[in-house]
Amino acid sequence: MTTTTASGVSQQHEANPELSARWRRATEEPVWIRWTLITIALTFLGLFLVLPLLVVLYGAFEQGLGVWFAAINEPDAWAAIRLSLLVVVIVVPINVLFGVAAAWAIAKHEFRGKPILISLIDMPFAISPVVVGLIFVILFGSQGWLGPWLAAHDIRIIFAVPGIIIVIAFGTMPFIARELIPLMQQQGKEEEEASLTLGANGWKTFWYVTLPNIKWGLIYGIILCNARALGEFGAVAVVSGRIRGETNTMPLHIEVLYNEYMFTAAFAVSSLLTGLALVTIAIKSFVEWLDERSRESTAISHEGAVS
Amino acid sequence: MSVAKKRRVIPGFGLTMGFTLFYLSFIFLIPVGGLLLYTSMMSWEDFWRAVSHPQVVASYKLSFGAALIGATINLVFGALVAWVLVRYRFPGKKLIDALVDLPFALPTAVAGIALVTLYASSGWVGQYLQIAGIKVAYTQLGVVVALTYIGLPFVVRTVQPVLEDLEAEREEASASLGASRFTTIRRVILPSLLPALMTGYALAFARAVGEYGSVVFISGNMPYRTEITPLLIVAKAEQFDYHGAAAIGTVMLLAAFALLLLINGLQWWTSRRGV
Amino acid sequence: MKISLRHTLIGGLATLFVASASAAEIELLNVSYDPTREFYREYNAAFSKHWSELKGDEVRVRQSHGGSGSQARSVIDGLDADVVTLALAYDVDALRQQADLIPENWQSRLPDNSSPYTSTIVLLVRKGNPKNIRDWDDLVRDDVEVITPNPKTSGGARWNYLAAWGYALNKFDGDEDKTYQFISKLFQNVPVLDSGARGATNTFVQRGLGDVFIAWENEAFLSVEQLGKGEFEIVVPSVSILAEPPVTVVDKNVDRKGTREVAEAYLGYLYSDEAQRLAGQHYYRPSNPEIGKEFADSFPDVELFRIDDVFGGWQKAQDTHFNDGGKFDSILEEISRR
Numbered sequence: 077m078t079t080t081t082a083s084g085v086s087q088q089h090e091a092n093p094e095l096s097a098r099w100r101r102a103t104e105e106p107v108w109i110r111w112t113l114i115t116i117a118l119t120f121l122g123l124f125l126v127l128p129l130l131v132v133l134y135g136a137f138e139q140g141l142g143v144w145f146a147a148i149n150e151p152d153a154w155a156a157i158r159l160s161l162l163v164v165v166i167v168v169p170i171n172v173l174f175g176v177a178a179a180w181a182i183a184k185h186e187f188r189g190k191p192i193l194i195s196l197i198d199m200p201f202a203i204s205p206v207v208v209g210l211i212f213v214i215l216f217g218s219q220g221w222l223g224p225w226l227a228a229h230d231i232r233i234i235f236a237v238p239g240i241i242i243v244i245a246f247g248t249m250p251f252i253a254r255e256l257i258p259l260m261q262q263q264g265k266e267e268e269e270a271s272l273t274l275g276a277n278g279w280k281t282f283w284y285v286t287l288p289n290i291k292w293g294l295i296y297g298i299i300l301c302n303a304r305a306l307g308e309f310g311a312v313a314v315v316s317g318r319i320r321g322e323t324n325t326m327p328l329h330i331e332v333l334y335n336e337y338m339f340t341a342a343f344a345v346s347s348l349l350t351g352l353a354l355v356t357i358a359i360k361s362f363v364e365w366l367d368e369r370s371r372e373s374t375a376i377s378h379e380g381a382v383s
Numbered sequence: 384m385s386v387a388k389k390r391r392v393i394p395g396f397g398l399t400m401g402f403t404l405f406y407l408s409f410i411f412l413i414p415v416g417g418l419l420l421y422t423s424m425m426s427w428e429d430f431w432r433a434v435s436h437p438q439v440v441a442s443y444k445l446s447f448g449a450a451l452i453g454a455t456i457n458l459v460f461g462a463l464v465a466w467v468l469v470r471y472r473f474p475g476k477k478l479i480d481a482l483v484d485l486p487f488a489l490p491t492a493v494a495g496i497a498l499v500t501l502y503a504s505s506g507w508v509g510q511y512l513q514i515a516g517i518k519v520a521y522t523q524l525g526v527v528v529a530l531t532y533i534g535l536p537f538v539v540r541t542v543q544p545v546l547e548d549l550e551a552e553r554e555e556a557s558a559s560l561g562a563s564r565f566t567t568i569r570r571v572i573l574p575s576l577l578p579a580l581m582t583g584y585a586l587a588f589a590r591a592v593g594e595y596g597s598v599v600f601i602s603g604n605m606p607y608r609t610e611i612t613p614l615l616i617v618a619k620a621e622q623f624d625y626h627g628a629a630a631i632g633t634v635m636l637l638a639a640f641a642l643l644l645l646i647n648g649l650q651w652w653t654s655r656r657g658v
Numbered sequence: 659m660k661i662s663l664r665h666t667l668i669g670g671l672a673t674l675f676v677a678s679a680s681a682a683e684i685e686l687l688n689v690s691y692d693p694t695r696e697f698y699r700e701y702n703a704a705f706s707k708h709w710s711e712l713k714g715d716e717v718r719v720r721q722s723h724g725g726s727g728s729q730a731r732s733v734i735d736g737l738d739a740d741v742v743t744l745a746l747a748y749d750v751d752a753l754r755q756q757a758d759l760i761p762e763n764w765q766s767r768l769p770d771n772s773s774p775y776t777s778t779i780v781l782l783v784r785k786g787n788p789k790n791i792r793d794w795d796d797l798v799r800d801d802v803e804v805i806t807p808n809p810k811t812s813g814g815a816r817w818n819y820l821a822a823w824g825y826a827l828n829k830f831d832g833d834e835d836k837t838y839q840f841i842s843k844l845f846q847n848v849p850v851l852d853s854g855a856r857g858a859t860n861t862f863v864q865r866g867l868g869d870v871f872i873a874w875e876n877e878a879f880l881s882v883e884q885l886g887k888g889e890f891e892i893v894v895p896s897v898s899i900l901a902e903p904p905v906t907v908v909d910k911n912v913d914r915k916g917t918r919e920v921a922e923a924y925l926g927y928l929y930s931d932e933a934q935r936l937a938g939q940h941y942y943r944p945s946n947p948e949i950g951k952e953f954a955d956s957f958p959d960v961e962l963f964r965i966d967d968v969f970g971g972w973q974k975a976q977d978t979h980f981n982d983g984g985k986f987d988s989i990l991e992e993i994s995r996r
Contacts, residue, residue: 128497202639204593218736278394303487327490353488607994621727
């Protein structure tokens with residue numbers, strides 16, 4: 077490697093077209109590589125993402141908007157939608173708290189057994205949804221350990237809403253934490269240390285230094301967590317009891333419809349569920365847009381101050 | 384700077400660690416501990432008989448093997464997708480970005496139905512693959528397809544924020560030092576992405592091992608050939624054999640934990656060496 | 659965004675309260691298996707009307723459907739069913755064996771082995787019967803692909819298996835070995851083992867897989883009449899099994915909830931003329947022979963055998979054939995070694 081200083085090169089490359097080309101070669105890819113990569117990525121996504129989505133949308137709207145609307149506007153469907161939204165409203169905030177706390181503890185501090193803790197946080201992904209359901213049946217079922225006590229006190233956990241919330245909280249636990257940990261690790265802790273050295277307290281440092289830095293990771297985490305909480309199926313199927321209009325979440329309701337050979341209705345509710353999950357993406361784009369706008373305005377005021 | 388000094392500088396360790404451990408215990412450790420305790424109530428012979436039956440062993444091979452292949456596909460293509468989404472401009476980028484999370488949003492059963500509609504020999508894609516002599520639905524390849532699908536967002540979404548955050552200065556510095564683009568990617572970008580890549584890989588793998596809903600539609604569920612382990616657990620539970628189900632569940636749990644520990648340990652070790 | 663979140667929360671909580679408030683009127687929970695949805699939806703309305711005319715009370719029947727085995731498991735684990743209406747007696751009997759929810763004599767408490775409607779197992783083939791499938795013998799031909807769900811996870815599939823077994827046992831004059839070979843050969847022709855009956859129907863109907871689908875008679879009718887009109891034909895085998903889906907009150911639950919009277923009336927009314935006709939309309943064979951005559955045209959005459967006569971009851975059939983290490987397991991193992 078050469079030992080030319082960065083400033084030297086940038087001065088030179090403005091003058092020297094050959095160096096400028098070399099500079100571009102070194103910081104970005106040639107056009108043909110760029111488009112090859114884009115094509116490969118899009119082909120992959122097309123096969124795995126777009127086509128399945130098209131199947132769902134095709135199934136949902138095959139028989140027209142009226143049929144789609146009729147499938148959604150049905151008491152059992154509404155009950156399922158309400159239940160799924162209730163679950164999200166409870167589970168996502170809890171996971172935000174947990175995710176931020178865990179990432180702060182893990183990424184900004186050194187301690188023994190860190191890989192074990194991280195692996196434990198990953199575990200809910202690795203446990204089959206079926207086993208998750210089984211675990212809670214073993215704990216709370218009437219043949220289970222806590223079941224008789226719960227029954228004596230007339231507390232319903234499984235085959236009722238609390239059980240559904242618990243299994244979904246279990247399954248979505250890692251999302252936000254795992255989104256934030258690598259990001260915060262990659263960012264290091266210099267900025268926080270600087271802020272603290274300058275006299276800010278821990279909360280202030282978190283609020284003004286860390287949070288802006290991890291904003292995107294947090295938003296991605298929430299998107300994933302929200303989507304997964306809406307879509308969770310296997311574990312809920314075990315603990316829900318499938319009472320129509322009461323303990324069927326949207327995915328379970330979809331399964332019910334599919335098993336009733338009401339394919340159009342099943343795909344209609346699926347398309348709605350997909351839409352709900354993608355709402356968070358719209359929010360993300362909106363935040364992005366706000367962010368860009370505020371950055372532009374500060375840049376302008378900054379320039380004004382300099383001149 | 385010593386490790387001990389760093390720890391003293393940044394506050395909140397007690398609070399955040401406390402809450403992390405509390406929540407982890409409440410929602411995770413106690414239930415999982417319950418499962419392990421439940422399994423431990425079996426006699427060793429019963430346990431061994433339940434988990435070592437040839438049919439069960441065949442299902443381990445399929446579940447773990449297909450999950451590894453699926454996660455590896457996701458590692459390569461996920462990184463590529465994240466790169467393309469962050470670095471390049473092309474029409475429809477926003478939409479594609481939004482779609483990446485789809486595999487989480489669609490209930491797994493719907494995903495399974497959609498995939499089998501596509502890849503069955505009469506399906507949209509399957510009929511063309513059929514001509515090429517490739518059968519996807521109701522084969523082990525079908526399992527790989529389903530597991531790739533459900534793990535897809537992990538690598539993309541863990542790599543994406545890190546890539547967005549990567550300062551251009553470091554690449555420019557590398558370039559100005561005369562490094563070629565390839566060298567810059569290999570020596571500067573890849574090491575920064577490594578933790579995120581490994582995390583995404585671990586998560587995609589972990590999720591794939593336990594997947595049930597989407598696979599059962601596309602795999603054909605033939606014992607010894609295309610039957611995944613979670614399906615066997617369901618079958619045991621339906622026959623009221625909770626102990627057998629819990630035993631196989633425990634094996635899966637321990638194996639997944641060991642693999643996650645390996646990957647996370649490896650990552651922790653490389654990141655420490657890198658500093 | 660804030661507003662919609664709040665609305666959602668209020669909406670969600672309201673649902674919870676409404677659910678608990680309406681518990682004051684009479685409510686029954688009927689835990690059933692997949693193919694009965696359409697029938698019970700209509701029957702519930704009929705019963706509610708009947709009961710309000712009789713007693714003046716409103717009855718709301720809540721429904722839960724799923725695979726028969728997993729539904730039984732849910733009730734055992736605490737799902738508050740007042741009545742269960744499942745696919746086979748083995749699953750109902752599990753309520754007694756696993757959790758002591760019902761007495762030992764449950765099956766003799768109602769007429770006809772507690773089965774107000776029956777069905778049988780038939781063969782569904784594609785239009786024009788291209789593979790010329792006439793009877794069970796054709797299912798072991800090398801050129802035939804058979805669709806049936808997995809007997810380990812599906813109650814319907816167990817009926818299928820036992821129907822074929824009973825036929826073969828009869829054909830080979832009780833030679834168990836030959837019968838075993840016959841069933842083994844049949845399962846070699848099965849390319850996909852779905853976990854439930856409805857999943858298997860979808861594989862055959864939607865995916866177009868297989869030449870013949872072994873199915874409940876009522877499901878076969880449903881496929882022919884509604885799923886793909888004119889695309890399928892029913893082939894009635896020479897011999898089949900009498901499938902008796904039993905019903906029972908879940909004693910422990912109704913005594914705790916104080917719903918025994920309604921629950922018993924609910925099941926009792928299944929034997930009324932009105933309900934029997936409803937069952938016939940939904941392609942179940944009415945147990946009342948008088949009503950059965952009205953549907954004689956739709957239900958072909960088949961020589962039916964009972965599980966008790968050929969297999970000595972469900973418990974024995976389950977132990978010999980479907981439990982771990984049973985005959986079905988060894989068939990699977992044999993096939994895997996080929």
